[in-house]
Amino acid sequence: MTDVIRLLTRAQKLLSAATDDAMRPHGVRIGQNLLLEALWQDDGLTPGDLAARMGVTTPTVVNTAARMEAAGLLDRRPDPHDGRLVRLYLTPLARAAQQPIEDARRRIADHALATLTPTELHRLTRALEKIVKQMSP
Template sequence: MDEFLTLITQAQKLLHAASDEAMSRHGVRIGQNLILEVLWETDGLTPGEIAARARLPITTPTIVNTATRMEAAGLLTRRRDPNDGRLVRLHLTDRARAAQRPIQEARRDLAEHATATLTDEERHHLRTALTKIIQQLTAEPAESDGESE
């Protein structure tokens, strides 16, 4: 089983590097694309709303920090919520909207490249296995029945 952890770590690192390279061609850093994906679906969300909708476990403070860098890069603007001044909403800039198609294409191309040597059945099994691993690692631990072992 140790080999599994080594392989999954190596694959993750290689995919992370390749994804960062692909995103940087469009002025976006890895991780920022995840925030953009949520905002492309629904613009004007709060950092907390983005964290809740993200496909990865990501915290609100991480969204806030990343949004600061994205604002400096011209991808986002921050605006106070008109109904609740305590809330800040993140809005896409024209630059971020224009990056949507190229980034989605780059992600699709990377996924196709990474799995090019797999059969359709292997891709299906990989997706199923990774989904199960994610579910297992994010599941709430079973409650103890009070008996000690």
């Protein structure tokens, strides 16, 4: 069993490094892409909304958003209807990074999965879904 954990960890590290390298030219770091993906779908979410969608804590989103704002990827603005809330909005820089990042991630996935048969890919996907469900709180 430890071989499976070792292999999963190694695969995750290799995929993360490749993804981080592909996103870095666009000013995006690994992890930030998940926040961007949510905002590319639905701009103007609150940190709490993002945390719920991403399965992380609100402070994690707040800290990530602060770094992204400093990098020029996000703007934080007060909610127009509830002054207690802050909403996160994409900047033009973040919008311009969407297609190149999506293309790069697709190329990485294609490369990583190129040697798997459709049956192997299906089984891997199902197995990973089960692991995620089992390990989720």
